[in-house]
Amino acid sequence: MKKLVLFYNPVSGHAAFKNKLDWMVEAFQKRGILLLFYRTKKEGNEDFVDFLREVKPDGVLAAGGDGTVHECVNLLVKHKLDLPMGIIGSGTSNDFATYLKINEDMEAYFDKIAAGSCRRMDVGKVGNQYFINVASAGMMACIAHEVDRRLKNSLGKMAYYLKGLGEIPKFRSVPLVITADGVKHELEAFLFVVINSAVVGSMKNVATGISVEDGKLDLLAIKKCGVHKLMAITADLVAGHPVNEKDGVLHLQAKDFRIETEGELPSDLDGEEGPMLPLTIETIPQAVAIYC
Template sequence: MKKLVLVYNPVSGKAVFKKRLDEIIYKLQSRGCMVIPYRTTPENADLVDFIRLAAPDGIIAAGGDGTVHEIVNLIMREKLNIPMGIIGTGTSNDFATFLHLDTDEYFDRIASGQTMKIDLGKVGDTYFINVASAGMVTSIAHEVDTRLKNAFGKMAYYVHGLKTLPQFRAFDLTVRMEKEEIHEKAFLFLVVNSSVVASFKKVAVQASVQDGVLDLIIMKQCNVADLMIVTTELLAGKDISQRKEVIYRQASTFEVECSEELTSDIDGEVGPKLPLKIETVPQVLDIFY
């Protein structure tokens, strides 16, 4: 019998996961899995000890991007040689959306132990499964009140973004890669592992979690009208990589500097200030898939 620790965030996704907890446990138990739930707290001080004592065959992260980010870093930091599953229940769970981990069939794959190895990104000692960024989108993620996210879900991000659009300021950005150096006035940059960011589904159309590289997207300084057009195309799921306002590259390492004292965003969490060195860690994490 497969033993799984289910780490769940009780307030994610408008706090509705508490109502789904029994359903999730049933779906796993009915497939022959033993489920050991762990309810997250702001500190999660005993989570490592809990997992080591449970000695599971896998860890399932149920929550938003923040919950997934924490479990990824726990597995890597503690060198836990066990696979991870993702059940998206938060306001935003971009990586689960990218891999379509939202069907009943996914529980079959967890129970059968079907996994794949994926790349991660790394900034300093912190790993990320989906995105490292800085600029206008970053500030939106950090400024939206938790109560608004729980009440209105993804719409809270979009409303706040539209409200603050006139305040966006460009900065001088330098990005060094293995074979190229870019200097640009920019509104933001994203270094991504998947194509789904902030619930936009085609931010990086060439992205793959098994190709050994990360994808760079730079939104160049432009007028508000052009910025709105790019945003509208993203909302419509269109490819923006060829637009004149966008720079798109792929590389295994990025050194990023800017003229402002910007704070980065790592998988939706507050990251270090720039400058940053961002690198790909290839084929390093097993996930149920």
């Protein structure tokens, strides 16, 4: 009998996922799969690695939001555990699962997992941390950290949008020096994102020509502009319209990025707090196998 380990966040998505555990046990059991559980903690989930080495599963399922997926990817890649990973979205947002469209029909997805259907995908690396979907900095990068947890749990994705819209009048640009595969670009920008997929911050289709299997990452930077143009770009993003060819947006594709600025500027990795700039970002091709 195959074994899968469910790495689940008990508080994501209105803390309701734990009520689905028996349903998942039944769903996988009827497919000939034994489901084992690892309940995540706020901090200190390194013992998950020891657990995996002890039980020797055939794969891992990360159940939660973007942060849960981020942590699971980091534990697997850092410790060189080459196990296929599935994503069960249950948090406020799960952008990578949305991009792959893997949670639209859960029964069909469980069939794919049972069949071992997976693809190898790239991840980004910043220092000793990895991200599977996005690294960002600028005015919007702090929003995920500033949204009150109670508001996030009650309003879901809308909490991010409300916070972001409220911050637009306060936006201040920062000087950036971006080096993409050795080519330098200097600009004033409100924010930048380095993305693996085209779904960012619950906004779908932010750019065209995005691939999670091409050995490259894409950078989008919103250049300094007037408030009306900024609001127009923001409206396009929220509406699911790509902005990579818009006037006022810089789009670069590269294997490696170096991003520098003056003073201190915090970054964000998959919705979790990242290091301060400067950032050196590299693509790690085909680093993880994702059930899909």
